[in-house]
Amino acid sequence: MIVTxxxxxxxxxxxxxxxxxxxxxxxxxxxxxxxxxxxxxxVQWVHYPLLAxxxxxxxxxxxxxxxxxxxxxxxxxxxxxxxxxxxxLVSRPDAxxxxxxxxxxxxxxxxxxxxxxxxxxxxSKMASNPTADVGRRLVVTNWPRTIAWSARAVVCSVMLxxxxxx
Numbered sequence: 001m002i003v004t005x006x007x008x009x010x011x012x013x014x015x016x017x018x019x020x021x022x023x024x025x026x027x028x029x030x031x032x033x034x035x036x037x038x039x040x041x042x043v044q045w046v047h048y049p050l051l052a053x054x055x056x057x058x059x060x061x062x063x064x065x066x067x068x069x070x071x072x073x074x075x076x077x078x079x080x081x082x083x084x085x086x087x088x089l090v091s092r093p094d095a096x097x098x099x100x101x102x103x104x105x106x107x108x109x110x111x112x113x114x115x116x117x118x119x120x121x122x123x124s125k126m127a128s129n130p131t132a133d134v135g136r137r138l139v140v141t142n143w144p145r146t147i148a149w150s151a152r153a154v155v156c157s158v159m160l161x162x163x164x165x166x
Contacts (some may be wrong), residue, residue: 021165022093029084029104029162030156035077036111037153044139044146051126059130067123081108081118088159095166096159104155111148 035166054062088101118141125134 011038019094022088022091025084025087025091026093026156026159026163030160031154032077032081033086033104033149033152036074036081037149039074039077040111040142040146040149043125044142046090048135048139048142052132052139054130054135055061055131056132059135061129063123063126063130067127082112093116093159093166095162095164097162100159104159105151107148107155109143111152114141114144114148118142127129 007081012046012137041133051062052129083102085105088096092098092101122134122138128140
């Protein structure tokens with residue numbers, strides 16, 4: 001007969017509860033990344049090509065509305081993705097390979113860096129001095145984000161599979 005102390009039982013429950021929280025963080029990270037991946041592909045194939053066709057006399061109004069509405073839609077998934085990505089760097093599920101959260105973080109940095117250094121300046125130009133070229137450049141310079149978020153979706157899927165199979 002194996003006898004365990006009350007403190008050992010409490011410790012086991014606590015450790016299991018902590019692992020459940022980390023697993024839920026991983027799930028939230030996957031969902032946020034999946035949302036961002038879906039949005040970026042929609043933007044790449046539908047939205048930006050349409051923005052490139054907006055007549056110059058309507059481009060400023062369109063760009064301002066686009067920026068406001070996009071921010072409203074993406075604020076929550078981007079924040080969730082950022083927080084959960086950082087959390088997974090500090091506390092990853094036991095079954096997840098050490099390198100995958102770091103790879104996911106690097107891919108997120110590429111996506112966000114492309115947003116800050118490529119997309120935001122072009123959107124600012126579209127809102128202040130629109131040209132058809134700016135619209136076309138949005139499509140072309142969006143590819144790093146599209147590829148990075150797509151690769152993140154794969155990395156997050158693999159991490160989730162590692163936990164499910166453990």
